[in-house]
Amino acid sequence: MEFQHLHPYYEMMILLAPNATHLIEGTPYNIHMGDIVLLAPSVMHKSVYYKGEPSKRIIIDFMYELHNPDTAEAYEKILSPFNNELPIFRFSLEDRQKLISILNSLFVFSKEHQYYGNPADEFYIHTKFQEFLYTLYDLKDKNLYTNDQSYSSIEQKMYEISSYIHNHFSEDISLNSLSDQFFVSPSYLSREFKQVTGFNLSNYIQLTRIKNAQYRLVSSNEKISVISEECGFASFSQFNRIFNKVAGTSPRQYRQTAITNNK
Structure with a gap:
């Protein structure tokens, strides 16, 4: 089963399939056709589609780097909707068409102007995308999304625990500490967590730590030993061993490969 992932850029997903579940930092959100999921950099997530349904969606990734302080505010x-506590948006048909119309004009223009070397073409694309972001910002208070969860009490408890792991992975957490925290026996927690999430609980904790470490390795110049400690590993040797097992390479080589690929 694919684990959640994260990346150093903004991501926007518009669901085209009838239904799906989107996991954000371990919490599941049911989404329907036309819903817009906004993901800020470093937010761990993944989409889960129901059996027999197509995994259709539009994904737009983009970076934002501040070049002009005058435009920072x-x-x-306009990027504030990405940082909403609930960054999922559902709009009326009329409002949704406003957004889709802008995207359609972008796609048509991109298809007709396949070479982006022309500064005027690039200016148009950037300006149109800014219009899209502004329109989304302008509509944010008209959000109709509600998370219509239909989970059993056991599933809700396990998702509560997975969300806790994402928020506390830098701390000393384990099967025993979580069983005490959530008032369940270790054996029950281990069995039900695997049943609901598809992952062994200890592996889930370590994968969450490794994914966050991978992000910091490529997005910062922090010392690897600092990243290891702040991602919750008991020792640097433990970090190296688990990182090699998950990523198939050492943390140092992982960072170096990322630097080389980005040149």
């Missing part, structure tokens, strides 16, 4: 505003 404006960008902070």
Whole structure:
């Protein structure tokens, strides 16, 4: 089973399939056709599609780097929906068509102007995308999304625990500490967590730590030993061993490969 992932750029997903579940930092959200999921950099997530349903979606990834301080406040505003506590949006048909119309004009223009070397073409694309982001920002208070969960009490408890892991992975957490925290026996927690999430609980903790470490390795110049400690590993040797097992390479080589590929 695929684990959740994260990346150093903004991501926007528009669901085209009838239904899906989107996991954000271990918490499941049921989404329907036309819903928009906004993901800020470093947010761990993944989509889960129901059996027999197509995994259709539109994904737009983009980076934002501050080049002009004069526009910093404006960008902070129009990107603020990505930092909502619940960054999923559902709009009326009329409002949704406003957004889709802008995207359609972008796609048509991109298809007709396949070479982006022309500064005027690039200017149009950037300006149109800014219009899309502003329109989304302008509509944010008209969000109709509600998370219509239909989970059993056991599933809700396990997802509560997975969300806790994502928020506390840097701390000393284990099967025993979590069983005490959530008032369940270790054997029950181990069995039900695997049943609900598909992952052994200890592996889930370590994968969450490794994914966050991978992000920091490629997005910062922090010392690897600092990343190891702040991602919750008991020792640097433990970090190296688990990182090699998960990523198939050492943390140092992982960082170096990322630097080489980005040149």
